Amino acid sequence: MAYNLREVTIRTNNSERGMQQIGALWQDITSGKLPLLFDSTHQFLPGVSPVSRYSNYASDENGDYDLTVMAVQSDFFANMEGKVQQGLYKKYDVKDADGSVEACTQKAWAAVWAQQKAGEIHRTFTEDYESSVPAQYTKDGCAHCYLYIAAAK
Known part of the structure; x- marks a missing residue:
């Protein structure tokens, strides 16, 4: 089974x-x-x-x-894009040309924390989502990290 x-x-x-x-x-x-x-x-x-x-x-x-x-x-991502358009989430699309998923993910979270510290975003700390994609699965040969951070309006 x-x-x-x-x-x-x-x-x-x-x-x-x-x-x-x-x-x-x-x-x-x-x-x-x-x-x-x-x-x-x-x-x-x-x-x-x-x-x-x-x-x-x-x-x-x-x-x-x-x-x-x-x-x-795949419909998950379309749903999240709709929430970004509604202002419920802020999307981060970060890539690493060297193909390192770890480096890419670290860069994405560093951007979130820097914007949070600067007061540019206000996180709700309810549900956040991350999709990190290894370079071998992308068209441009770069690792990608997509973050959807729940943000207060």
């Missing part, structure tokens, strides 16, 4: 230990140990993209939060 998960959640934070937990979770997902992108027989699930949801914040980016990695279809 083949099965697959729709999402998996851990409680973590942005500490060094938290970053290790996140790395271990992603290793389990990309290896197929957790059948989110692959079914339990290790067959890739076509049309599925992994998206991280950050929610249940204890306070802000300095406290604990839930990290859920979800398997989504």
